[in-house]
Amino acid sequence: MSEGIMQSDRPETLEGDSKDLFSKFDETIELRRNLLSSGVQDPFSLVMEKVLSPTRAICNGRDTILLGTYNYMGMTFDPDVLEAGKQALDDFGSGTTGSRVLNGTFQGHKECEEALREFYDMEHAMVFSTGYLANLGIISTIAGKGDYIILDIDSHASIWDGCAMGNAEVVPFKHNDVEAMEKRLKRIPEGAGKLVILEGVYSMLGDVAPLKEMVRIAKENGAMVLVDEAHSMGFIGENGRGVCEEAGVIDDCDFIIGTFSKSVGTVGGFCVSNHPKFDIMRLVCRPYVFTASLPPSVVATAATSIRKLMDASEKRAHLWENSKRLHSGLTEMGFKLGTDKPESAIIAVIMPDLEKGAAMWSALLEEGLYVNLARPPATPANMTLLRCSLCAEHSGEEVETILQMFENAGKAVGII
Numbered sequence: 001m002s003e004g005i006m007q008s009d010r011p012e013t014l015e016g017d018s019k020d021l022f023s024k025f026d027e028t029i030e031l032r033r034n035l036l037s038s039g040v041q042d043p044f045s046l047v048m049e050k051v052l053s054p055t056r057a058i059c060n061g062r063d064t065i066l067l068g069t070y071n072y073m074g075m076t077f078d079p080d081v082l083e084a085g086k087q088a089l090d091d092f093g094s095g096t097t098g099s100r101v102l103n104g105t106f107q108g109h110k111e112c113e114e115a116l117r118e119f120y121d122m123e124h125a126m127v128f129s130t131g132y133l134a135n136l137g138i139i140s141t142i143a144g145k146g147d148y149i150i151l152d153i154d155s156h157a158s159i160w161d162g163c164a165m166g167n168a169e170v171v172p173f174k175h176n177d178v179e180a181m182e183k184r185l186k187r188i189p190e191g192a193g194k195l196v197i198l199e200g201v202y203s204m205l206g207d208v209a210p211l212k213e214m215v216r217i218a219k220e221n222g223a224m225v226l227v228d229e230a231h232s233m234g235f236i237g238e239n240g241r242g243v244c245e246e247a248g249v250i251d252d253c254d255f256i257i258g259t260f261s262k263s264v265g266t267v268g269g270f271c272v273s274n275h276p277k278f279d280i281m282r283l284v285c286r287p288y289v290f291t292a293s294l295p296p297s298v299v300a301t302a303a304t305s306i307r308k309l310m311d312a313s314e315k316r317a318h319l320w321e322n323s324k325r326l327h328s329g330l331t332e333m334g335f336k337l338g339t340d341k342p343e344s345a346i347i348a349v350i351m352p353d354l355e356k357g358a359a360m361w362s363a364l365l366e367e368g369l370y371v372n373l374a375r376p377p378a379t380p381a382n383m384t385l386l387r388c389s390l391c392a393e394h395s396g397e398e399v400e401t402i403l404q405m406f407e408n409a410g411k412a413v414g415i416i
């Protein structure tokens with residue numbers, strides 16, 4: 001499809017005076033054209049022809065180890081999860097055909113919210129159709145015109161979009177910088193509504209936020225706190241509740257946002273909260289009200305997976321082992337990594353530039369390993385990254401194979 005567009009013979013401008021609204025994408029189109037002309041496979045249109053397990057798929061006809069999915073806890077092929085989904089499909093059909101506030105709340109949605117309340121030990125849980133919509137909805141609904149949002153500059157796109165939609169004053173601070181956050185907070189006019197937005201794990205470099213200090217300072221300055229635990233739920237913290245749990249600040253967080261598309265292994269998003277008025281969100285939050293609810297099979301798989309994640313300490317321990325081994329192995333080989341020590345299930349390998357990054361990505365795929373190629377604007381400081389995300393279902397042996405593949409590809413491309 002994309003190549004068809006790029007090789008098109010049509011004129012680049014439209015007839016008469018009208019402006020081609022696509023002209024703003026010319027730079028990206030050019031970048032992509034240059035990348036592909038170097039002969040590498042398009043890193044952004046890989047197809048998994050068959051998925052064999054949480055850690056393996058057939059890509060380009062070949063058995064490939066997956067090291068670039070968010071399947072941290074490997075729940076996508078859990079037999080209980082699959083069974084729950086199949087049963088719900090039989091009992092409730094393929095879709096809800098409506099919004100949560102009309103005909104789209106089935107028994108399964110309530111059970112899923114109950115599982116979340118138990119998982120976090122919180123009063124309220126609200127399920128959205130994706131994590132993107134959860135951030136968009138909660139942020140835009142609670143922080144409106146005249147309110148202030150203080151947020152980390154490296155926040156996820158869904159957080160920025162939520163800020164823009166709500167029209168609050170947005171005050172960004174330098175990534176993970178406690179002092180910068182405090183300074184910004186203290187400058188906000190007296191009496192204004194304040195929301196501090198943080199993430200547990202930042203997904204590009206896999207680094208963790210200093211939530212203990214940040215949440216304390218936010219509270220001392222009268223702000224409400226929202227923490228996005230998309231990349232930490234299920235894995236970090238004794239019960240897998242995330243970095244908030246690990247840092248001992250979960251009771252001071254007003255809202256925790258999460259997703260089902262990572263450790264939970266399906267699709268959907270949520271917000272949990274102890275705020276006494278939280279339930280009104282169900283009537284006033286547009287990305288909850290004005291979209292269809294999740295299919296019954298999806299909420300059934302999510303609820304089953306969430307319940308199993310409450311009791312998954314062995315899996316969590318094995319995932320930590322994998323993360324530590326990959327981090328130390330890559331460091332010993334001479335790769336430059338995003339963090340000095342492993343902080344999460346994400347290990348980011350910093351590439352010298354996009355060309356080398358794409359060549360390395362291709363060489364790894366030829367070895368039989370899939371990782372994510374991440375580049376600006378998604379990455380901080382204009383970095384090109386090979387982002388590796390580990391899974392609790394990667395065996396120790398698989399991690400050794402992965403390291404060997406990195407060594408072969410790194411030498412072939414001349415990075416190590």
Ligand code: PMP
Binds near residue numbers: 135158199228260267
């Ligand atoms: N928050 C963060 C930090 C994320 O990384 C993502 C997705 N990558 C989301 C929210 C959105 O989650 P979902 O995939 O469920 O839309």
